[in-house]
Structures are given as structure tokens and as C-alpha cells.
């Protein structure tokens with residue numbers, strides 16, 4: 001057991017912190033906040049995509065981050081990565097995430113491409129995902145297939161050297177700005193649900209794709225940087241006779257379920273996942289300390305102090321579960337249930353701390369961004385609306401508990417009730 | 423950073439588990455609940471042959487000088503087997519003697535501990551019931567080359583088995599809180615000591631111990647006179663985190679029994695473990711126990727590095743108190759009626775985990791310590807870095 005970072009890793013963290021101090025200029029900050037502003041318009045995207053989406057300050061920042069070798073650390077050198085270790089990646093991701101800059105490839109589709117892609121796909125996608133030239137929207141969920149994802153209906157039919165795709169996706173985050181989509185579609189309707197699914201990766205500007213905005217409740221008014229679900233909008237995506245070459249297939253026809261699960265599991269590992277859930281713990285403690293007045297201070301209230309400590313411990317468990325997942329991956333092992341356990345604990349903690357904070361701040365907790373007298377720009381009010389969301393998307397906490405129980409503990413599946421309707 | 427067990431740690435754990443599975447059946451656990459001393463000397467001796475009592479004691483006293491993480495792994499297994507051994511109280515006291523007592527005392531006591539000849543305990547808590555030393559009222563007054571102790575200690579673990587105990591006393595008359603305290607090594611057979619056994623949930627051996635003009639030699643003072651508070655505190659912290667290891671071990675075994683039971687007990691035509699509401703209870707049990715284990719071993723690891731660990735100890739104990747308790751209560755629920763029956767073994771774990779959650783610091787006591795570190799000390803906090811941190815200029 002080793003719960004510490006090596007001197008090299010500590011040095012890396014120092015280097016990253018110094019870099020951030022030097023490079024997080026007002027121009028960069030304005031662009032980070034502006035990014036969210038732009039999507040909060042809630043209208044059909046103007047199509048600013050990939051690298052072009054970044055303003056001049058952010059572009060320069062990412063160029064410098066890249067020059068330090070901090071993008072794609074764990075990816076092989078031949079695909080534009082650094083061939084480094086996951087812990088270093090974690091340290092870099094964590095420090096940048098704390099200031100609202102995303103450098104990791106969590107949720108990017110890159111892990112699945114590295115694991116299941118052809119040589120050509122790896123060479124095409126991974127370096128460009130690392131540089132930010134490409135980005136994926138994840139096209140899993142459909143109106144009738146959410147938690148029960150294998151129930152998806154979006155069809156891909158082989159036609160010569162192409163596939164023809166028809167169907168609909170929903171809640172497709174970033175579909176209006178992503179360069180590509182990572183799409184799960186049905187390629188065989190004759191076999192059990194899980195065995196007829198394939199994954200396709202192709203450009204969003206392929207003919208026949210329509211993107212329609214869905215506006216989320218968390219961003220009206222515009223949420224400050226750092227809320228649980230950062231984006232103001234997500235999307236519906238429609239596919240109308242969309243033709244893609246067969247080279248768009250990732251990991252073989254009808255192999256999509258396995259490819260997707262591996263990718264999702266790896267996607268659950270990393271700093272950004274747990275930081276989403278614990279940032280508010282830090283915010284509230286620091287706020288309490290910085291707003292202590294003689295004889296009239298929330299920080300002196302025994303009930304609040306007890307709750308603060310309770311929540312802090314829970315946040316530590318989030319961190320430690322992330323460390324455990326990383327330790328497993330770093331040793332080259334596979335999760336049996338650990339990734340799912342983390343995905344139960346962290347989002348539920350995120351909700352508990354959010355709601356606890358409302359009971360510490362009372363009426364101040366309801367103030368939204370832009371209001372007079374907000375605390376921390378109203379982030380707590382915005383979070384009330386969205387903190388539970390990370391317990392639904394990317395595998396709901398109910399489904400994650402099922403996985404802990406069934407995969408981790410070997411409990412049996414429930415028999416279908418007699419006469420249940422299909 | 424690699425929070426998983428190394429091969430060596432795995433080996434220590436496996437061999438401890440195998441040993442206790444062989445040597446410590448639940449019949450023995452039940453028998454010792456009725457025994458006057460509460461432990462089987464033969465098993466205690468065998469544990470010493472495996473080096474358990476001396477695991478983290480210096481080699482010069484016959485110990486193995488291994489990190490506390492290893493001792494934690496052994497206590498975890500002792501918890502798993504609900505082994506009726508006075509191991510926890512003995513090592514808690516012994517480690518304090520090794521760290522703070524003068525060479526002569528160490529030489530007098532520690533080799534016997536490592537050889538399994540000596541049982542130790544500690545006596546801090548009094549009528550007030552709280553764990554930390556600021557509530558101590560027991561007095562020790564200097565007289566010639568002796569101290570004379572008067573007072574009452576409560577919840578003294580394994581007093582009936584112990585040869586010596588570490589006793590926290592107030593030595594500066596009129597002092598309050600954490601000042602003016604001292605720690606003494608006292609022979610449990612000293613004239614003036616009497617005790618009354620307490621009847622406890624775990625049916626373990628705890629006593630109320632009365633000190634009436636008990637004389638100890640000046641040489642039995644541990645550390646500096648009137649400055650015992652940090653020593654007492656570090657003893658209690660080490661004791662608390664080692665108890666967490668024991669709790670986590672017991673709670674995990676307990677949950678495993680419920681999970682196995684759920685796989686074959688049938689209702690409504692299927693195993694009860696197929697019902698999602700039960701599956702989610704089981705999932706939560708494991709998530710909580712894993713969380714407690716990670717917190718516990720992080721604290722032990724920090725201690726091994728010589729780094730501050732007070733906050734981490736309190737994190738572990740506050741969390742284990744609550745979560746291990748709910749976990750074992752879930753096991754009871756999953757077992758339906760049978761778990762409530764004396765003849766069924768499950769209660770052996772349930773009763774102990776529940777009792778351990780109440781000693782060496784309640785959830786509220788530990789959270790108060792954490793809140794103090796988080797809120798009252800200067801500097802912004804950042805999760806994952808030591809608390810408190812002083813803001814960089």
C-alpha cells in the first residue's frame with residue numbers, strides 16, 4: 001500500500017501549479033467563462049467546431065500545455081501521447097480541472113479507440129483527440145433506451161462498402177460543437193439485444209444529421225463555471241439515411257456492446273469524475289473560514305461543524321475510491337465492481353453536500369448567478385438543480401448498484417415476473 | 423500511489439486469515455464470552471509465535487519492527503474472526519510504551535509482550551464517557567519517589583486479563599483540559615486497585631477500575647510530567663485507527679455472510695438475493711466497508727511515514743462507526759428472523775461491531791476534531807492535501 005505520491009509526481013504537481021499561476025490570465029478566464037456563455041444561447045449551433053471553437057487565449061494555453069507534454073500523457077507516443085503513467089495524468093488533470101480547464105480524455109471516446117480501434121483509426125483519431133482538433137459527442141441514449149441501453153433502436157444497415165444509419169439519439173451532449181460522433185447502433189435485429197450492436201465513429205458534418213437543442217434546467221440563468229453539469233444545453237440528434245464508410249466501424253460488427261462497456265469503464269476513471277462531486281466541499285469550508293465574524297458565524301455552529309466534517313469524510317472516500325480505481329488500472333488489472341462503486345458513491349455524495357450546504361446557507365442558498373448578494377456566484381443554487389444528474393447519466397446509481405451486486409458480489413439476476421408484458 | 427496490497431501484505435493477511443480459520447472457530451468465541459479472563463492463553467501464545475503482539479515493536483525487544491499497516495492487516499483478520507484475544511488493547515499500550523517510555527521500562531515490559539507472556543491495557547476514560555483526555559479527573563500526587571493515584575476509570579478493556587495498564591492522570595493540581603496531564607504505567611495487581619466488571623453488548627471484558635491511594639514508582643511516568651496530553655492523544659489515535667481495522671474486518675465478514683445467505687434463501691420462488699432492493703443493500707454494504715478500509719489504511723500509512731494523521735484517524739473512526747454499524751444491521755435484516763436467534767452465529771459480529779463503534783471516540787467526537795482542523799486553523803483547504811494547509815504566498 002502506498003497512499004502517497006512519489007517525489008517526481010509531487011514535483012510534477014508543483015510544476016503544473018506554477019504553470020497555471022503564470023498562464024491563467026484574465027483573457028483565458030474570460031474565454032473559459034465565455035465558452036459556457038456561448039452554448040447557453042440555446043440556439044442551433046453556428047457550427048464553431050473543434051479547435052476553431054477555442055478563443056485565441058485558450059488556443060495559446062493549450063499549445064503551451066501540449067508543449068509541456070501534458071496532453072494525452074497515458075497514450076502511446078506513436079499516437080501523439082507521452083507513454084506516461086496514469087498517476088501523472090491524474091495530477092495534471094486534477095490541477096487543471098480545479099481551474100476549469102479540461103486536459104484529460106475522460107469521456108472522449110479515446111480509451112475505446114485505443115482498446116478496439118484499427119491501426120488507421122488510432123492514427124487518425126487519438127493524436128487529434130489529444131490536440132483537441134477532434135472531439136466526440138457520445139451517441140448512446142435514445143428516447144426508449146436510457147438505463148436499458150441495449151434496447152436501442154437506431155439502425156445501421158450494411159450497403160456495399162457503406163452503412164446506412166437511421167434513427168434518433170437524445171441527450172447527446174456537445175453534439176452541436178463536436179467534430180465527430182461515437183454512435184451505438186443496431187446492426188442485427190435477429191439476435192439477443194446485446195449481440196446486435198455496433199459502434200461507429202464518423203464526422204458530425206456527414207450528410208443527413210440534424211441536431212436540435214435541449215436546454216437544461218441548471219443554466220437559467222447562466223451557471224457559473226464549475227457546476228455539476230457544465231453545459232447549458234444538450235441535444236437530440238436525428239439520422240436520416242446517413243451514409244458512413246465501413247471503416248467507421250469501431251471494433252467489428254456486432255461487437256459494440258463489449259467495446260462500449262470497456263470504454264465506459266475506463267472513462268469512469270480519472271480526476272474530473274470525482275472532482276465534480278467534491279468541489280463544493282472545499283468551497284463551503286473555505287467560505288465558512290473566510291466569513292467568520294466574532295460572535296456571529298456559521299462556522300461556530302455545532303450542527304454545521306458536524307455536518308461539514310461528515311461531508312468532508314465522504315469526499316475523502318470519493319478521492320480514495322478514485323485512487324483505488326487508478327491503482328487497479330495502473331497495475332493492468334480490470335474492475336470487477338470498483339468503478340461502479342465509485343460511480344455510486346461520488347455522485348450521491350455530490351448531492352448530499354449540495355443539499356447540506358443549502359441548509360447551512362438558508363435563504364442565501366437559493367440565489368442564482370447574477371443576483372445581488374450571491375455566495376460564490378450562486379453555484380450552490382445551480383447545483384441544487386444539477387448535482388443529482390451525475391447519478392443518472394453515464395450509468396445511473398441504480399444500475400451501478402446492480403453491477404456491484406451482480407458482478408462484484410455474485411448475486412443472481414431477478415427472474416422475470418410471470419406474464420410480464422414485453 | 424498504489425493503494426492495493428503488495429504481495430508481502432497479501433501474504434501477511436492470508437496467513438493470519440488461515441491461522442484464525444483453523445484455530446478460532448465460533449465455538450471458541452462463544453466459550454470465551456463466558457470465560458472469566460475472556461481469552462485462551464494457548465491461542466495468545468500461538469499468536470505470539472506468529473509475531474502478532476510484537477509486529478510493530480522494535481526488534482531489540484523481540485518485535486518485528488514492521489509498519490503499522492501490517493499490524494492493521496492482522497487486526498483486520500482478528501476482527502474478521504472476532505478472535506477473543508486482548509490484542510488490540512495490548513498493542514495500543516505497547517506501542518505507546520515503545521515510543522515514549524524510558525529504556526528501562528521498555529526493557530521491563532516489551533519483551534514479555536512480544537513473547538505473549540504479558541497482556542496490557544490502557545485506562546483513560548472516566549465517568550464522563552468521552553474518549554479524549556481533557557475529561558480526566560483521576561489525580562496522581564508526588565510523594566517522595568512515588569506518585570499516589572486516586573480516582574475511577576471506566577470501560578477499561580481486558581482489565582481482568584491485563585498485567586499492566588497505562589493510566590492517564592491529572593498531575594498538576596487544578597489544571598483543566600489538556601494541560602497538566604501525565605501517563606503512568608501501573609501494575610494491575612497494585613494494592614489499592616479494585617474493579618467491577620461491566621456487562622457489555624459485546625460480552626467482552628471491560629471493567630470499572632477504582633484507584634485508592636495506589637502507589638507507583640516515579641520511574642513509571644511515561645514522558646514528561648504534566649505534559650502527557652500529546653502522548654495520550656497519540657495512543658488514543660493509534661488505538662482508534664487500529665480498532666477501525668478490526669471493525670472493518672468484522673463488518674466485511676458479516677456482510678459476506680449476508681450476501682451468501684441471500685444467494686440460497688428463497689422467497690417468492692427465487693433467491694432473495696435476486697431482489698433488487700436487497701442487492702442494493704448488499705452493494706451499499708460493500709461500498710461502505712471499502713470506504714472505511716481505505717480511510718483506515720490511509721491513516722495507518724501516514725503514521726508509518728511519520729506524517730500527521732490526526733484528521734485521517736478521525737475520518738476513519740467517524741466513518742466506520744456509522745457505516746460499519748449500518749452494514750451489520752443490514753446483514754441482520756437480510757437474515758430475517760434467524761439472525762435474531764442466539765444459536766445462529768451472526769450476532770457474534772453484530773454485537774462486536776456495534777460495541778466497537780461506541781469506544782475510542784464516537785462519530786460526533788471525531789467529527790468535532792475534523793471540524794476544528796478544517797474550520798478553526800488558518801489556510802484554504804484542498805481535498806487530498808494535508809489539513810490544514812497554510813495558503814501559499
Ligand SMILES: Cc1cc2nc3c(=O)[nH]c(=O)nc-3n(C[C@H](O)[C@H](O)[C@H](O)COP(=O)(O)OP(=O)(O)OC[C@H]3O[C@@H](n4cnc5c(N)ncnc54)[C@H](O)[C@@H]3O)c2cc1C
Pocket residue numbers: 137138139140141143145146147148170171172173174216229234389392393394395396397398399698
Ligand atoms: C444532462 C445530460 C447529459 C447527458 N449526456 C449524454 C451523452 O452525451 N450521451 C448519451 O448517450 N447520453 C447522455 N445522457 C443520457 C443519460 O445517460 C441517460 O439519461 C441515462 O442513461 C438514463 O436514461 P433515461 O434518461 O432514459 O432514464 P431511464 O432509463 O428511463 O431511467 C429512469 C429511472 O429509472 C431507473 N431505472 C432504469 N432501469 C432500472 C433498473 N433496472 N433498476 C432500477 N432502476 C432503474 C433509472 O436509474 C432512473 O432513475 C445525458 C443525460 C443528461 C440528463
